Amino acid sequence: MDFGLTDEQRLLRETAREFVTKVCPPERAKAWDEAGTYPAELFTAMAELGWLSLPFPAALGGDDGGIVELCLLAEELGRASLDIAMCYAGTFIPGLTLLRWGSPAQHERYLADMMAGRTRFAVAMSEPDAGSDVAALRTSAVDDGDHFVVNGQKAWCTGASVPGAMIAIYVRTDPDAPRHRGLSLLLVDPASPGVEIRRTPTLARHILGTNEVFLTDVHVPKENLVGPLHGGWQVMLSGLDVEKILMSAAYVGTAQATLDEALAYARERRAFGRPIGEFQSLAHALADLQTEIDAARLLSYRAACLLAVGEPCTREGAMAKLKGSETYVSAARWGMQVLAGHGFSTESVMSFRWRESIVATISGGTSQIQRNAIARSMGLRSY
Ligand SMILES: Cc1cc2nc3c(=O)[nH]c(=O)nc-3n(C[C@H](O)[C@H](O)[C@H](O)COP(=O)(O)OP(=O)(O)OC[C@H]3O[C@@H](n4cnc5c(N)ncnc54)[C@H](O)[C@@H]3O)c2cc1C
Incomplete structure (x- = not known):
């Protein structure tokens, strides 16, 4: 494989x-x-x-x-x-x-x-009232000569406050166009006057950090427009394929490491005179997990290979993201069960895995949204 x-x-x-x-x-x-x-x-x-x-x-x-x-x-x-x-x-x-x-x-x-x-990049699509329904975003950018004036609020922007960050912000440049049309992508320097970044307290993902970004009369030079004016939806969709595939690969890695840690513990920890991994109920759960992880890995690399040769991969990317994220959640849940009390201690790496896993089926598009995309690719009108 x-x-x-x-x-x-x-x-x-x-x-x-x-x-x-x-x-x-x-x-x-x-x-x-x-x-x-x-x-x-x-x-x-x-x-x-x-x-x-x-x-x-x-x-x-x-x-x-x-x-x-x-x-x-x-x-x-x-x-x-x-x-x-x-x-x-x-x-x-x-x-x-x-x-x-x-x-x-x-x-x-x-x-x-x-x-x-x-320099590193953060991306700001989501807003307090535009998550799964990202085309509902309202942050506006008004043409003002050689720059745009940007006003609005972004939510959940990962890594916006790390040193050297530039934020790729999706904005509405044509308020009168149908909602998927009047969007554009601007690169915004977080040090610009009028940008305020506030860390959002979260269950995990504290290394890069998740942030709200407030924009008040921010002047963004026109040379920071990426892609066509009002053509931001297409730009965003191409980025989402990349995001789903990269995240699916990351989930495969986290799920595999989680399983490896549970497996090592199951071999060492003894109960009733034998390693707990010899109890069939745990052995089968771990066997199922490895099977799920291998399936997730295959989906992830299939999608990556399609993207690499420029083939359409929206459906395959959605499948990879869905399977990878749900497998990570399930690996962390089983990991906690195998480690039992030792996992529940916040000193355990497993408790960290479990905390981190929760977001996998949410960020980058929820599992429901991935299923909608897959169903639509099958000719079903799923909302
Ligand atoms: C840690 C973290 C990091 C993030 N990083 C970024 C980032 O860097 N940049 C960025 O732009 N965004 C980021 N996000 C935002 C993320 O993409 C959104 O949280 C996600 O798209 C879901 O939006 P929401 O939270 O507003 O949930 P909502 O859209 O309000 O959804 C709530 C529930 O309704 C369900 N639902 C909604 N619509 C449908 C539908 N049509 N069919 C079925 N079910 C539906 C959802 O699946 C979910 O269960 C991040 C989020 C988190 C938690």
């Missing part, structure tokens, strides 16, 4: 596994999460390994890699934690959108800094 990985891709996977063991093992990720620390040095180390330039063309200073390489890294980093995987993969969601839709001047201005680890 290696999808014909090249020697380079296998080496990349091994390097990433070693990186997690040495630099960000799950225990350290848990401590960062508890302290709400963003380890900037982690991002710098990834840049030094060349991981941040991987998917960009050589002509722009990149390594001519692609989504499969990103997925391999997201999966391995997911072994540390979902948030660590997103420290890496999250920046590529707007980063690859910029590559596809941005102008040469924008590539030159932002991508070199991103590859060097100086």
